[in-house]
Amino acid sequence: MNFFSLFTAGILVAQAGSTDGSSGGWLTQLSDWAVSLMDIIGPAGAALAIALENLFPPLPSEVILPLAGFAAARGSFTLAEALIWTTAGSVVGAVALYWVGKLLGRERTRKIFSKLPLVDMNDVDRVEAWFDKNGPKTVFFGRMVPIFRSLISIPAGITGMPFWQFVLLTTAGSAIWNSIFVLAGFYLGDNWHIVEQYANTFQRIVIVVVILAIVGWVIYKILKRRREKVTSTDER
Template identity: 45%
Template sequence: MIMNWIISLMEALGAPGVGFAVFLENVFPPIPSEVVLPLAGFTTTQGDLNVWAALIWSVIGSVAGAYLLYGLGRAIGANRLREIADKMWLVDASDVDKSLLWFDKYGRYSVFFGRLVPGVRSLISIPAGVDKMNPLLFGVLTAVGSTIWNAILIWAGVALGAEWETVSRWFESYSSVIYAVIVLVLLFFLFKLVRRNATKKASSD
């Protein structure tokens, strides 16, 4: 159903339709770029779409979606996150401060490389907004990272032609590995938080 809708969108709008689909993919993950962009690449081989226009519009869509999430992060703000953290189990306001200090130091690398990681590509924009990262720098890093990711997927669709769906299967395997790593990292941090909480309780008794 999603593929049919994407095809209809590209047929109706051309290259801007690719950008719109990628914009939605950034804010609505069930629309995967691993499907949208290889399909766009294949469509360019049929003469209905210019490959450079598809790439440019896809980057525009990526950056627009990233700025929307960046704005959400700025709207939430660090103070509100601290208030939320204080009410949550295992975490407190100091964890927010530590995260922001880490982002101040490594944020630019996170935004750039995050655009190449499924499951992180969109979400990395939110902490950038919370940290109030320079909007221009955020846009440049997002655009460069998105150009690399989008170009790989589009030209893979061009190279494989009618077999473009093979790209989706390749990236499904890649995504599965990334998601497994993310789960392991989250479990590690959960373990550290539980242990810290237990230590606090023991010291207060």
């Protein structure tokens, strides 16, 4: 199978995943597709698969990343290459969506995404509301939350978030998330699929940490404002 046939097969697998209620069959196909992609073009295949995961949310990073680690463990490429290339792929996919939002604006971007079979507009609305409420830091934490991981780039682009800040936060969040799953696949070897069983637990932990961080930030702002008010009163 040549590269372009393999690329098309990956898109078809993603479309099947969005319409097929049984995850077992299409996830097996996805695993085979990702392994073949990495075998043909090496670590760049892992980068491409993760870039596509940003653009097509049904492609789960919880499967692709451990496979990259597994491929590194069996000598297809080095562990360092797996970590670097998957992070690069995450950033490239995120940047593509950032520029879609920035260049097209909110209404045209929403119109395009509403016509894509792989995107739920309710998810887009939730991500947009989360970004509006919590600002740029959601780009960092969003890289470790399902669905948000892909879609958080859109409101960042629409609102004109500084590009350097977006890339920095995206790279940092992606590096943490990718390293955890790539390393798990590398050390688990043939049992890489065990990672998927614990992915949801890890994601819940991340969400709790995000909520606590936001609450802590709000409390800090309230206390700071009260101190400033007391200082202002004393000076009078």
